[in-house]
Amino acid sequence: MDPLPEHVLVGFNRTILASNQTEPVDKFSGTQLLLRFRPLFVPLYxxxxxxxxxxxxxLLACILADKKLHNATNFFIGNLAAGDLLMCLSCVPLTASYAFDLHGWAFGQPLCHLIPxxxxxxxxxSVLSLTAIAIDRYVVVxxxxxxxxxxxxxxxxxxxVWAASLALAAPPSLHTRYLDLRPSGMExxxxxxxxLxxxxxxxLYSCFFLLASYMIPLLSVSISYCAISIHLQRHMVPGEPCHSRQRWTRQRRKTFSLLVASVLAFALCWxxxxxxxxxxxxxxxxxxxxKHYVNVLQVSCHLLAMSSTCYNPFIYASLHRKVRAHLFSHCASRNPAACLTPASELPVKESTAEIPSPDN
Known part of the structure; x- marks a missing residue:
């Protein structure tokens, strides 16, 4: 006999005996407190x-629609956006529903293993894509x-990146169990x-996940930033005049500031x-x-972590006039090339397209 259902039922019974309650909503300590905040959390989710x-x-449409944006940096930015889009469309609604559903998980056994x-x-x-962007930035400079x-x-x-990500994320999914307690009288x-x-x-896995989620991107960005700063101070582009070199340096520093902002937003949210x-x-x-406050703390921290999927498009838009203009004015329907190419801020003879810099 599988000891896990018995283990869960023992926990239920202890809670019931301690609280003298029989409704499903009362069988987990802190659930009632969490449900009081449902009118706040559901709109935020x-x-x-x-x-x-x-x-x-x-952001994906910008990169896919304009061939001038088809380069390594934008490819990794698009990969980052695709991951964020997948998370916000699949993980966020289901996990939020599970948190506030009085009867637990309502999406079946396969999704119970797939969503984690x-x-x-x-x-x-996201971690590996940010690392790839940092490496690419150093190579460009x-x-x-x-x-x-x-x-x-x-x-x-x-x-x-995705194969490694799936492999690294597999252990929690392998230890996730779908338990239907309705035959035991628990709805x-x-x-x-x-x-168990x-x-x-x-x-050990929790420690690894914490370190990998922060040490890898933060170290890669820090090392890349230091290397780029040293390189820009010591080297000049051959044959380039002083004012062009200054603009070249300024654009690359601006590009790297986006990467730093993306990493900090990701790290602080998670x-x-x-x-x-x-x-x-x-x-x-x-x-x-x-224990009474654990559910509220978990949902609050989870909401903050999920909000990390929102920030990158606005980071790029806030630091680039053309992306910002396209986002708010819908000018692509009138002149897609002008709106989808951030590098069009520069003279035509000097521009090559990247989000958000004119790097080659």
Whole structure:
């Protein structure tokens, strides 16, 4: 007999005996408190889905519609936007529904395993895409006359990013269990991670996830930024006049500021949730965190983490006039080339298209 349903039922019975309640909503401590905030959280989750969906769709449309934007940096930016779009359209609505549904998981067993896998994979895909952008930025600045990576090689890198992301996100999905407790008299369907007998592995994976989510992108951006700064101070573009070199340097620094902003937004949004999950792994007896507030804290941190899918389109738009103009004026219907090419801010003879700089 599988010991897991019995383990969950024992937890239910202990809660029922302690609280003398029989309704499903009362069988988890903190659920009533969470439901009081449902009128606040549901609109916020809906706002995240709409903003992230529209913003990332716009960013992908910009890159796909204009062939001048088909280069390595924009390819990785598009990969980042695709991951954010996948997360906001699949993970956010289902996980939010599960949090506020009185009867638990309502989407069946296959999605119970798929959604945690997708959510973890999109996080790692964002991390690896930001790392790829940082490496590409350094190559562009350090070797300006070197031929850029080709489209098919970018595709191979993107496939590698998603394959690695799925592999790294697999452990929680493998330990996620779908438990229908209705035959036992409990009108609840549970879809949760259970690491029975493997609590140490769960803790190690939590530490790994926390470090990988921050150390990889932050280190890559820091190293790349330092290398670019040193290179720009020591080298000049051959044959380029002083004013052109200054503009060249300014544009590349502007480009790199976008990468720094993207990494900081990602890191700050995901940090509270990762710290909370680590604390819950370390504090299984709820001595640090009051169990009554855990559900509200989890949903709050999860909402902040999901909001990371919204920011990149606005980061690029805020620092580039043409992208911003296209986003708010819908001018693509009248003149797509002018709106979709941020580098059109520069004279034609000097511009090559990238989001958000004219780098080659």
């Amino acid at each position: 809906s706002l995240v889905v709409v903003v992230a969906g529209v913003g990332n769709s716009f 896998l997708l959510q973890g994979a999109t996080v790692f895909a 350090a070797y300006p006359i070197r031929r850029r990576i080709s489209g098919w090689r970018c595709s191979i890198v993107a496939l590698g 609840v369907v549970v879809c949760e991670e259970f690491w 007998g493997a609590e140490r592995q769960r803790l 940090l509270p949730l990762q710290i909370l999950n680590l604390l819950l792994d370390l504090d299984s007896d709820f001595r640090i965190l009051d």
